[in-house]
Amino acid sequence: xxxxxxxxxxxxxxxxxxxxxxxxxxxxxxxxxxxxxxxxxxxxxxxxxxxxxxxxxxxxxxxxxxxxxxxxxxxxxxxxxxxxxxxxxxxxxxxxxxxxxxxxxxxxxxxxxxxxxxxxxxxxxxxxxxxxxxxxxxxxxxxxxxxxxxxxxxxxxxxxxxxxxxxxxxxxxxxxxxxxxxxxxxxxxxxxxxxxxxxxxxxxxxxxxxxxxxxxxxxxxxxxxxxxxxxxxxxxxxxxxxxxxxxxxxxxxxxxxxxxxxxxxxxxxxxxxxxxxxxxxxxxxxxxxxxxxxxxxxxxxxxxxxxxxxxxxxxxxxxxxxxxxxxxxxxxxxxxxxxxxxxxxxxxxxxxxxxxxxxxxxxxxxxxxxxxxxxxxxxxxxxx
Amino acid sequence: xxxxxxxxxxxxxxxxxxxxxxxxxxxxxxxxxxxxxxxxxxxxxxxxxxxxxxxxxxxxxxxxxxxxxxxxxxxxxxxxxxxxxxxxxxxxxxxxxxxxxxxxxxxxxxxxxxxxxxxxxxxxxxxxxxxxxxxxxxxxxxxxxxxxxxxxxxxxxxxxxxxxxxxxxxxxxxxxxxxxxxxxxxxxxxxxxxxxxxxxxxxxxxxxxxxxxxxxxxxxxxxxxxxxxxxxxxxxxxxxxxxxxxxxxxxxxxxxxxxxxxxxxxxxxxxxxxxxxxxxxxxxxxxxxxxxxxxxxxxxxxxxxxxxxxxxxxxxxxxxxxxxxxxxxxxxxxxxxxxxxxxxxxxxxxxxxxxxxxxxxxxxxxxxxxxxxxxxxxxxxxxx
DNA sequence: CTGTTAGCGCCTTCAT
DNA sequence: ATGAAGGCGCTAACAG
Numbered sequence: 001x002x003x004x005x006x007x008x009x010x011x012x013x014x015x016x017x018x019x020x021x022x023x024x025x026x027x028x029x030x031x032x033x034x035x036x037x038x039x040x041x042x043x044x045x046x047x048x049x050x051x052x053x054x055x056x057x058x059x060x061x062x063x064x065x066x067x068x069x070x071x072x073x074x075x076x077x078x079x080x081x082x083x084x085x086x087x088x089x090x091x092x093x094x095x096x097x098x099x100x101x102x103x104x105x106x107x108x109x110x111x112x113x114x115x116x117x118x119x120x121x122x123x124x125x126x127x128x129x130x131x132x133x134x135x136x137x138x139x140x141x142x143x144x145x146x147x148x149x150x151x152x153x154x155x156x157x158x159x160x161x162x163x164x165x166x167x168x169x170x171x172x173x174x175x176x177x178x179x180x181x182x183x184x185x186x187x188x189x190x191x192x193x194x195x196x197x198x199x200x201x202x203x204x205x206x207x208x209x210x211x212x213x214x215x216x217x218x219x220x221x222x223x224x225x226x227x228x229x230x231x232x233x234x235x236x237x238x239x240x241x242x243x244x245x246x247x248x249x250x251x252x253x254x255x256x257x258x259x260x261x262x263x264x265x266x267x268x269x270x271x272x273x274x275x276x277x278x279x280x281x282x283x284x285x286x287x288x289x290x291x292x293x294x295x296x297x298x299x300x301x302x303x304x305x306x307x308x309x310x311x312x313x314x315x316x317x318x319x320x321x322x323x324x325x326x327x328x329x330x331x332x333x334x335x336x337x338x339x340x341x342x343x344x345x346x347x348x349x350x351x352x353x354x355x356x357x358x359x360x361x362x363x364x365x366x367x368x369x370x371x372x373x374x375x376x377x378x379x380x381x382x383x384x
Numbered sequence: 385x386x387x388x389x390x391x392x393x394x395x396x397x398x399x400x401x402x403x404x405x406x407x408x409x410x411x412x413x414x415x416x417x418x419x420x421x422x423x424x425x426x427x428x429x430x431x432x433x434x435x436x437x438x439x440x441x442x443x444x445x446x447x448x449x450x451x452x453x454x455x456x457x458x459x460x461x462x463x464x465x466x467x468x469x470x471x472x473x474x475x476x477x478x479x480x481x482x483x484x485x486x487x488x489x490x491x492x493x494x495x496x497x498x499x500x501x502x503x504x505x506x507x508x509x510x511x512x513x514x515x516x517x518x519x520x521x522x523x524x525x526x527x528x529x530x531x532x533x534x535x536x537x538x539x540x541x542x543x544x545x546x547x548x549x550x551x552x553x554x555x556x557x558x559x560x561x562x563x564x565x566x567x568x569x570x571x572x573x574x575x576x577x578x579x580x581x582x583x584x585x586x587x588x589x590x591x592x593x594x595x596x597x598x599x600x601x602x603x604x605x606x607x608x609x610x611x612x613x614x615x616x617x618x619x620x621x622x623x624x625x626x627x628x629x630x631x632x633x634x635x636x637x638x639x640x641x642x643x644x645x646x647x648x649x650x651x652x653x654x655x656x657x658x659x660x661x662x663x664x665x666x667x668x669x670x671x672x673x674x675x676x677x678x679x680x681x682x683x684x685x686x687x688x689x690x691x692x693x694x695x696x697x698x699x700x701x702x703x704x705x706x707x708x709x710x711x712x713x714x715x716x717x718x719x720x721x722x723x724x725x726x727x728x729x730x731x732x733x734x735x736x737x738x739x740x741x742x743x744x745x746x747x748x749x750x751x752x753x754x755x756x757x758x759x760x761x762x763x764x765x766x767x768x
Numbered sequence: 769c770t771g772t773t774a775g776c777g778c779c780t781t782c783a784t
Numbered sequence: 785a786t787g788a789a790g791g792c793g794c795t796a797a798c799a800g
Binding site for chain 2: 785786787788791792793794
């Protein structure tokens with residue numbers, strides 16, 4: 001009786017339960033492993049006859065390429081690490097679109113995505129994340145909109161791993177980043193409102209903790225200043241990038257006697273809140289109130305009136321990040337060429353902004369809800 | 385002059401730029417690769433002296449374990465595949481919490497998460513996903529709330545890969561799943577409202593395309609029927625699991641002459657919309673309108689009044705899924721023991737539901753907004 | 769066009 | 785307590 005090992009090594013069909021290897025195919029076809037490899041990868045020269053035999057055997061044994069073997073040979077993992085706050089990924093259009101861009105750029109490559117939570121204790125600083133590369137769990141890293149740059153990105157500068165930050169550009173120039181030009185985008189929105197003749201302009205700010213929110217606010221303020229317009233702090237709402245809070249705050253703001261004729265919300269979700277509030281109050285948009293947002297989320301074109309907003313090229317950021325990382329990985333990360341990109345955000349003018357009315361006098365009595373026919377907003381749900 | 389290969393194999397320090405291997409450490413310490421391995425993995429016997437030498441050399445050469453090598457040896461990938469609609473993941477508390485549960489269960493294991501989009505053409509059916517296992521890109525798969533069971537989960541039954549569906553339990557019993565008992569949870573909420581003396585109960589439905597939304601609606605209807613209560617179809621709002629649409633529809637519903645005294649929304653986001661609408665209309669909650677939700681999202685305890693709701697053990701589902709998959713993987717997936725779990729959803733009674741008033745007459749004039757002091761809702765923003 | 773050799777980095781097995 | 789041999793599955797490099 002032959003020993004089991006002999007059986008396993010020399011039987012013509014793979015042992016039941018064990019997936020077939022190239023070696024199995026080699027034995028079955030009487031060819032060598034190399035010919036099998038070449039045939040399956042369509043690389044190098046293989047006779048048509050051999051190729052057919054290999055294909056047939058592969059089908060018969062239900063062969064699948066084992067990537068662990070290939071990866072060891074090629075010293076790569078085929079994994080691209082995405083590092084993002086889980087609580088952020090989940091819940092915002094922004095992160096979703098960036099990831100979507102990354103995914104789309106990965107189609108056709110044999111790269112897959114590994115996901116890590118920057119809020120977890122295991123991945124909350126650069127050193128820990130770099131381990132993923134050192135230990136060959138991933139080939140490169142894309143950090144999406146890190147919240148804390150200090151303990152996170154700073155250390156990356158020294159770690160020599162293929163890495164790029166997307167969104168929330170770090171201050172440290174020794175790290176590559178791809179971001180959107182929040183300042184420019186917000187400026188163009190403010191500029192647009194001013195061009196329309198508005199000079200009483202309100203603002204809905206995003207979370208102070210987020211860099212892009214700050215940039216947008218800064219842009220708003222500077223643009224008004226450049227046009228010698230004063231920012232009325234009573235018209236600046238502190239929002240949180242979400243609809244409800246902006247809605248309630250707007251109710252308050254818009255019911256004031258002295259209210260703005262235009263509002264720039266630093267993201268679309270909040271702009272929707274302003275829009276809802278205006279509808280409740282009975283202010284027609286854009287006739288009595290112009291509203292501009294930021295992001296160009298799906299809902300922006302699904303409301304009535306459609307939202308004037310600033311489009312961020314989120315997916316493009318994701319794609320560019322992949323291209324950059326792939327390039328670094330391909331070059332073995334030898335040339336440490338950094339990139340610092342700020343993609344332009346484009347103003348999209350739709351229906352929610354209009355010329356300021358000459359007649360709009362702030363001295364006019366602010367309309368309370370009681371002046372509005374109830375049907376006005378109850379029936380106005382078509383735009384949802 | 386010695387050939388380069390000799391240099392590389394026999395120099396005492398690893399070639400510059402190439403990460404150190406155990407072989408490097410072996411040469412540097414004069415020990416064998418095995419001793420290095422044992423020392424670094426604290427497995428088997430190693431003398432204290434040797435261990436120290438190894439540790440020192442590892443530190444000196446900045447050695448990191450190469451997982452590709454280990455994985456090939458152990459025929460595993462250390463990757464757990466998570467398959468979810470990207471557009472879904474992104475955007476809902478639900479997906480986020482499940483993933484969070486998965487993440488937490490993975491801490492301490494050396495498993496990482498690979499993420500795949502079930503909406504992508506590459507992973508939109510069972511066969512394609514199973515390839516990930518066959519090709520050894522992942523060791524197991526967790527499918528989160530697949531939208532389409534037909535082309536997706538059905539095929540899984542035959543594919544013999546470690547797989548479990550979390551949320552959106554498939555009809556096919558040959559697939560393992562872990563889900564929450566939507567029917568039971570929704571029933572208890574409806575029961576609760578009935579117990580409080582309500583008999584005019586409205587409902588905000590979720591998307592018809594989602595299984596859990598259907599289950600909750602079914603439970604609502606059956607529970608009312610069991611108590612011989614008629615469901616007034618005018619009080620059933622077709623929502624989409626999001627706040628705004630529910631808000632606007634509720635404005636309409638609650639301003640009717642004949643309106644319900646209680647509303648059960650099939651998720652919390654929509655319950656918030658109902659709450660906002662009630663506030664606008666001027667109905668006090670819970671005195672004039674009881675509201676119950678489903679999910680127990682963070683906001684449920686951050687509004688005024690706090691929301692009565694049904695808590696889904698989302699994180700626990702994620703954790704259980706991991707435990708199950710790990711077990712399968714550990715056993716080499718030999719015993720194909722299926723699990724079909726429905727975790728109970730717990731009713732959490734808070735402030736948004738109360739005893740039905742005897743005096744609440746539906747014949748009473750529905751209050752229009754014009755009857756409400758404006759300050760009523762403008763100042764009522766504290767609960768946000 | 770095909771095969772042989774060798775090695776990726778690790779760990780299991782068996783020997784010492 | 786340590787080492788030697790060998791193999792996981794694949795492919796580059798070189799021979800034929």
